[in-house]
Each structure stands twice: as C-alpha cells, then as structure tokens.
Amino acid sequence: MEEKVCVCQEEDYGALEKAIETNRGNAGALIQVLHTAQESLGYVPRKAQEMIAEGLNVSLAEIYGVVTFYSLFSLKPKGRVQVNCCQGTACYVRGAPKVLERLQRELGISPGDTTDDREFSLEVVRCLGACGLAPVLTVNEDTHARIKADRVSALLERYRKPESN
Amino acid sequence: MALVTLTIDRKKVQVESGTTILEAAQQAGIKIPTLCYLEDVNVVGSCRICVVEVKGARTLQAACVTPVGEGMEISTNSAPVRKARRLNLELILSDHPFECLTCVRNQHCELQDLTAEMGIRESRFEGERVERPVDSSTPSIVRDPEKCILCRRCIAVCEHVQGVSAIGLNERGMETTVGPAFGDKLQEAACTMCGQCTLVCPVGALTEKEYVDDVWAVLSDPEKHVVVQTAPAIRVSIGEAFGLDVGEVSTGKLVAALRALGFDRVFDTDFTADLTIMEEGHELIDRIQSGGVLPMFTSCSPGWIKFIEHFYPELLPNLSTCKSPQQMFGALAKTFYAEKAGIDPASIVVVSIMPCTAKKFEAQRPEMNSSGYQDVDYVLTTRELGRMIAEAGIDFRSLEEEDYDAPLGMSTGAAVIFGATGGVMEAALRTAYEVLTGDELPGLDFEPVRGLQGIKEAEVDVAGTTVKVAVSHGLSNARELMERIKSGEADWHFVEIMCCPGGCIGGGGQPIPTNTETRQQRIGGIYQADKDLALRKSHDNPAVKELYEEYLEKPLGHKSHELLHTHYTARGRFTDKAEDKAEDKAKDVASDAD
Numbered sequence: 001m002e003e004k005v006c007v008c009q010e011e012d013y014g015a016l017e018k019a020i021e022t023n024r025g026n027a028g029a030l031i032q033v034l035h036t037a038q039e040s041l042g043y044v045p046r047k048a049q050e051m052i053a054e055g056l057n058v059s060l061a062e063i064y065g066v067v068t069f070y071s072l073f074s075l076k077p078k079g080r081v082q083v084n085c086c087q088g089t090a091c092y093v094r095g096a097p098k099v100l101e102r103l104q105r106e107l108g109i110s111p112g113d114t115t116d117d118r119e120f121s122l123e124v125v126r127c128l129g130a131c132g133l134a135p136v137l138t139v140n141e142d143t144h145a146r147i148k149a150d151r152v153s154a155l156l157e158r159y160r161k162p163e164s165n
Numbered sequence: 166m167a168l169v170t171l172t173i174d175r176k177k178v179q180v181e182s183g184t185t186i187l188e189a190a191q192q193a194g195i196k197i198p199t200l201c202y203l204e205d206v207n208v209v210g211s212c213r214i215c216v217v218e219v220k221g222a223r224t225l226q227a228a229c230v231t232p233v234g235e236g237m238e239i240s241t242n243s244a245p246v247r248k249a250r251r252l253n254l255e256l257i258l259s260d261h262p263f264e265c266l267t268c269v270r271n272q273h274c275e276l277q278d279l280t281a282e283m284g285i286r287e288s289r290f291e292g293e294r295v296e297r298p299v300d301s302s303t304p305s306i307v308r309d310p311e312k313c314i315l316c317r318r319c320i321a322v323c324e325h326v327q328g329v330s331a332i333g334l335n336e337r338g339m340e341t342t343v344g345p346a347f348g349d350k351l352q353e354a355a356c357t358m359c360g361q362c363t364l365v366c367p368v369g370a371l372t373e374k375e376y377v378d379d380v381w382a383v384l385s386d387p388e389k390h391v392v393v394q395t396a397p398a399i400r401v402s403i404g405e406a407f408g409l410d411v412g413e414v415s416t417g418k419l420v421a422a423l424r425a426l427g428f429d430r431v432f433d434t435d436f437t438a439d440l441t442i443m444e445e446g447h448e449l450i451d452r453i454q455s456g457g458v459l460p461m462f463t464s465c466s467p468g469w470i471k472f473i474e475h476f477y478p479e480l481l482p483n484l485s486t487c488k489s490p491q492q493m494f495g496a497l498a499k500t501f502y503a504e505k506a507g508i509d510p511a512s513i514v515v516v517s518i519m520p521c522t523a524k525k526f527e528a529q530r531p532e533m534n535s536s537g538y539q540d541v542d543y544v545l546t547t548r549e550l551g552r553m554i555a556e557a558g559i560d561f562r563s564l565e566e567e568d569y570d571a572p573l574g575m576s577t578g579a580a581v582i583f584g585a586t587g588g589v590m591e592a593a594l595r596t597a598y599e600v601l602t603g604d605e606l607p608g609l610d611f612e613p614v615r616g617l618q619g620i621k622e623a624e625v626d627v628a629g630t631t632v633k634v635a636v637s638h639g640l641s642n643a644r645e646l647m648e649r650i651k652s653g654e655a656d657w658h659f660v661e662i663m664c665c666p667g668g669c670i671g672g673g674g675q676p677i678p679t680n681t682e683t684r685q686q687r688i689g690g691i692y693q694a695d696k697d698l699a700l701r702k703s704h705d706n707p708a709v710k711e712l713y714e715e716y717l718e719k720p721l722g723h724k725s726h727e728l729l730h731t732h733y734t735a736r737g738r739f740t741d742k743a744e745d746k747a748e749d750k751a752k753d754v755a756s757d758a759d
C-alpha cells in the first residue's frame with residue numbers, strides 16, 4: 001500500500017478570488033468563473049459557490065443548479081489524474097468492462113470517486129467518439145486505444161507522481 | 166408598433182409584432198392549453214403542452230415562447246397537435262403519483278384539469294420513479310418533490326417577483342429536482358416563507374403546512390378557551406372558496422362561520438392593526454423628533470422581516486420595533502383579555518386566520534412569547550379556513566351576518582386597509598397627521614400610496630414638516646428600495662414594505678388563483694370596506710383608547726414595550742442553518758428604540 005498523503009492542507013482560493021475580482025457583478029461570467037474554481041480547486045465546494053454568489057451577484061440556487069447540470073463541474077474533489085473509461089457499445093463488446101474492473105481494483109475506488117490522496121479520479125463515460133479504437137480510455141488529455149485489462153497497471157504507473165511510489 | 170397579420174385556425178388575426186402565438190390566440194378568443202406558463206413570470210416553454218402547428222415549420226412550436234410572424238398559418242387543434250399534446254401530458258403523468266384523492270389540491274389542480282380536458286383515460290406509461298422525501302421542515306411550507314412536474318413557476322416567482330431565489334433547478338435528466346442548493350431543507354435555506362410558490366404551483370408539490378386537525382382538536386377540547394383573530398385581507402377573499410365574487414366583502418359571514426365552527430370568541434386582527442398604528446405612529450414621531458434611525462420600515466409583514474434578516478441585516482435598526490398585529494393580538498389575548506375575562510391564560514388557545522404562510526413561521530419565533538406562553542398557537546391560511554368551513558358543512562353563502570366580539574373585535578377603516586399595499590402607510594398618515602397637528606385631516610384617502618405600482622413615493626405636509634414616504638410590495642421591489650437607501654440617494658422618513666405583490670390580499674395563503682386581476686378586485690374590496698366603516702382612523706378606535714386607559718397607559722410605555730415590541734435576528738444570506746444561528750446570536754440586533 002502507498003503511504004498516506006496528507007490532503008488537509010489549505011485549499012488555494014487565490015485563482016478563484018482573482019477570477020471573481022475580474023468579473024465582479026458580472027453574472028454572465030458564471031461558467032467561466034466556475035471553470036476557474038473547478039481547475040484550481042479540483043471541485044466546486046460550497047465555500048467556492050458562496051464566494052461566487054457574493055462576487056458575481058448570482059443566487060446560490062442558480063449556481064448550484066449550473067454546477068449540478070454540467071458534468072464538467074463536481075461537488076466532490078477530483079484527482080490530479082482524471083481517468084475516463086468508455087463503456088459505450090463498441091468499447092463494451094470489445095472488453096471495456098474488464099478494463100473498468102481492473103481500473104477499480106488498481107485504484108481502489110468506484111466510478112465517480114477519487115482516491116484518498118486525491119491523485120486519481122475514475123469516471124465512466126458513454127462513447128468518446130473513437131469507436132474504431134475500442135476499447136478506449138482517456139487519462140487527462142491523453143487518449144489510449146485498444147486497452148487490455150493487463151496493461152492497465154503499467155498505464156497508471158506512468159501517471160503516478162514519482163515520489164508517491 | 167408594427168402590426169403583423171396571421172391566421173390562427175383559419176381565422177385572420179392582426180396583432181403587434183413581438184406578440185407570442187399564445188397571446189395572439191388569446192386576443193382572438195382562441196384557447197391554447199398551457200401548464201408551465203405563468204403570465205409575465207414564467208415563460209419558458211418547458212412543458213410542451215401549448216404546442217401548435219405552424220405551416221412550413223419542421224416541428225410543432227411552443228405557443229408561449231414563439232413570436233408571431235407575418236403570414237403565419239397556425240393550427241391550434243389539428244390531429245398532430247392533439248396527439249403531441251396528449252403524449253406530452255401522458256409523459257408528465259408517467260412519473261406523477263396518482264394520489265389525487267388524498268392530495269390537498271384535489272379538484273383544484275391544473276394537471277388534473279388538463280388530464281380531464283384532454284380525455285386521458287389510461288396511464289399508458291409506467292415511468293421510472295425517483296423516490297424523494299417530503300420536506301416538511303418549515304412551519305409554513307411543505308414540499309413534495311415527487312408531485313413536482315418541473316414547470317419552474319415556483320423558481321421564477323421566487324427569483325423574479327420576490328428576488329429571493331431560495332430554490333432552483335438542480336441536477337439533470339431523471340435526477341432533475343426543484344429545491345434549495347445542496348439538497349438543503351427549506352428550513353435551512355434563506356427562504357422568507359412567503360408562500361408565493363404555493364400560489365403558483367399547478368399541482369400539490371408546494372403547499373402550506375396544514376394545522377386544520379390541530380385546530381379541530383382544540384375546538385373539541387372543553388378545557389380550552391379558543392379565540393380566533395382574522396386578518397384584514399380575509400374578509401375580501403374567503404368568499405372565493407364558496408363561489409362569491411372575488412373581492413366581495415364578507416366580514417359578517419366570516420364571523421358567523423367562525424362562530425359556527427365553535428370558536429369561543431371571534432376577534433379581529435384589525436383591532437391590533439389599529440393598535441399597531443398607535444405604537445408605530447408614535448415610534449415614527451419619536452424617531453423624527455429625537456434623531457432616531459430613519460427611514461423607519463414597517464414591520465407587519467413576516468416574510469419581509471425574514472427577508473431583511475437574511476439579506477439586509479445591516480438595516481435592521483431601521484425596522485420598527487413594533488410586533489405585527491397578529492403577534493400583538495396574541496400577547497394581549499393571553500394577558501389583557503385573560504385578566505379581563507377571568508380566564509387562565511394557560512387554557513387560552515389563540516388561532517389566527519391569515520392570508521399568509523410566513524405568519525405560521527412568525528408565530529413560532531422563539532421570542533414571540535411575551536405573555537409567558539406561545540402568544541399565537543395556530544395559524545391557518547384563508548385556504549385552510551375554507552376547507553374547515555366546507556368540512557363542517559356550513560353553507561357560507563347563506564349565513565346571516567354577525568358582529569365580532571368585544572373588546573378585541575372593534576376596529577376602524579384604517580385597520581382594514583392594512584390588507585392592501587400602501588394601507589399601513591395610509592393608516593399611519595391618518596393618525597400621525599392628527600396627532601402632530603391637532604387638526605382634523607381634510608381628506609382621508611392618500612391616493613399616491615394606493616395601487617399595484619411596484620414602488621410608490623409621496624410627500625406629505627404634516628404640521629409644516631414634509632414627511633417623505635415610500636411604499637413597495639413584492640420583495641424584488643423591496644430589494645430595490647434597500648439598495649437605494651444603502652447608496653444614500655433616498656431621504657425617506659417612513660417606508661412601508663409588504664412582502665407579497667399587492668400586499669396581504671395577494672399573500673401566499675390566499676385562494677388560488679391569486680393573480681393581478683384577483684389582486685385588483687380584492688384591493689377594491691378592501692377600500693370599499695374602509696369606506697363603509699363609520700370610524701376610519703386608528704386613534705378614534707374606542708376599544709384601543711380603553712386598552713390604553715385600562716392597561717397599557719400610553720403608546721411606547723413600559724407595558725407596550727413588554728408586550729407589543731420585539732427585536733430581530735441577523736441571518737445568513739445563503740442559509741438559515743442551526744450552526745449559523747449560533748454565530749448570528751452574537752449579532753442579534755436588539756433594536757428597542759428608547
């Protein structure tokens with residue numbers, strides 16, 4: 001087992017504060033500011049939503065509605081490394097369930113969750129539009145084609161922080 | 166404005182450009198069914214019930230959001246239109262609980278009406294159901310998300326009319342649900358409890374919390390002495406539940422019905438409305454003369470009180486310390502009246518009939534116990550009283566008119582007009598003028614503060630001093646006033662704010678439908694009732710005079726402060742959660758003004 005990494009350090013709201021300041025009172029900038037929150041914090045917690053509500057003069061009800069509508073935003077922290085495993089029809093018939101099962105075992109989390117050290121998040125997606133490469137997974141910006149369950153462990157290894165291993 | 170000519174159901178129609186198909190059809194006397202649509206408030210085209218066929222268009226169009234075009238040929242009832250409408254309705258019904266018989270909106274439900282109109286005879290689709298618990302966390306409003314059809318009217322009225330946004334549309338797809346952010350309960354959200362959402366909900370997803378059974382229980386308890394008070398706005402709206410004309414003044418029948426229900430004494434909140442004017446009028450004079458915090462805000466409307474506590478706590482010192490008439494009544498019923506009648510206050514139960522859901526919350530505020538008991542025990546809305554009268558089998562329309570009991574049943578026209586926007590201001594001016602000048606007021610009607618305009622301003626010359634006043638109704642207008650005050654551009658002395666559009670006659674506990682038309686008709690009834698009374702100024706109320714002589718001594722006196730005045734609580738802008746309250750306690754604004 002990996003050593004426990006402390007994640008209780010202060011979250012850095014600097015980028016969000018800056019984005020709010022630039023867009024003060026501008027309700028139209030909501031999505032943009034939410035992106036900043038998601039990227040800089042890894043999620044959009046209540047505190048961030050209240051800050052945005054105050055700064056952009058948008059109701060908390062509306063912000064929460066937007067955050068829960070778009071899958072780009074999450075209420076739970078996302079990991080540094082985002083793994084999306086396709087379970088669309090083509091991937092499915094070519095063995096994607098086995099890949100997903102291995103991912104869950106290797107990471108110790110279910111789809112929708114994040115590892116305790118906030119390194120990895122796992123998500124199931126329905127078709128990435130690359131059926132010819134099935135089964136497909138994306139890891140952050142990278143797309144990996146024709147994944148076999150046996151290759152999952154080595155693949156994840158490439159994304160782990162050197163010191164955490 | 167340019168005119169557009171089109172045909173609707175082969176009928177030639179000419180309307181202004183920018184008109185929607187729905188409006189054009191209405192003007193031509195053609196009915197297009199709607200469900201999510203709410204004039205001026207919610208125009209989103211989400212339910213797809215109002216679809217029509219537009220010749221040349223690839224798909225059916227939602228009439229409520231589609232503007233007319235020159236030469237358009239529209240069919241509102243062709244076979245494809247009827248088929249699509251029925252299908253859309255069946256899909257809405259597919260995840261709606263079929264609990265109509267026991268639903269509070271049974272026979273007053275827009276979804277039910279539409280289902281009947283469209284002749285739906287079976288439920289073809291067994292839709293997937295998402296189980297969601299009922300939220301009955303507040304003393305005022307109950308949310309049943311399983312009955313919700315996602316029309317968004319409640320969200321629209323909360324955001325646009327009230328400027329509160331306590332609820333929104335959360336999640337997506339099958340998970341979509343209406344509610345406060347983060348799945349909070351309504352009690353935890355910054356909700357004013359105004360109940361405007363319960364007026365616009367087409368189904369039974371948002372309703373008042375009912376206390377009918379509790380009231381039946383105390384009425385049949387021989388140990389209890391049950392007194393009832395009726396708010397000014399009830400007399401012009403209760404008749405609607407029994408088919409009387411909207412706005413018809415039915416004070417005498419209301420009293421008779423309450424007596425028939427078994428209340429031991431039938432009193433009037435109007436009595437304490439007159440008393441409020443005595444206290445609040447003197448508080449205003451005191452603030453003006455002694456350099457107190459101005460402008461002073463009226464404090465009768467509990468939805469407004471909760472609004473300012475959440476969103477403008479820095480302005481709480483501007484709020485009159487007077488309790489609302491409902492709470493003044495409760496405090497006096499269990500002290501003054503108990504003593505006078507020789508009844509143990511512990512056995513007195515005070516029931517209020519209010520046009521308001523926020524009054525239920527107000528009655529349960531922890532500080533509202535200056536009699537040593539909870540001052541007001543149960544608050545029923547106009548709608549709940551209507552149900553009780555119906556349940557008891559009382560033929561409301563043929564009741565002989567009766568009078569209120571003494572002494573808490575005596576009132577003046579100044580108290581009746583508390584029920585309409587501008588009324589508290591007008592009543593206060595009637596009294597302040599005469600108290601300050603010692604002269605009789607030349608004309609009683611202050612027209613500039615009457616009517617449905619959102620914000621009304623006036624200047625009144627009182628004994629050589631120009632008193633500047635403002636009046637607003639609907640909390641989004643209150644928000645505008647607060648912003649103007651904060652920016653320093655306003656120099657009013659006295660500001661009347663009522664939470665609900667039109668004032669209490671448009672309150673969240675009033676009969677459904679409550680819309681601009683019914684509001685206007687009820688306002689008409691209010692001013693008629695005022696005109697019909699011999700006494701129209703609060704300081705002329707003989708029972709109020711007697712109360713001061715026998716018991717309170719003088720306005721703003723020691724006993725008044727104990728029983729009739731209160732303090733307010735700063736609350737969070739986003740939440741009313743218990744943990745925030747502990748923090749806010751430290752910020753409690755004790756704003757007793759002397």
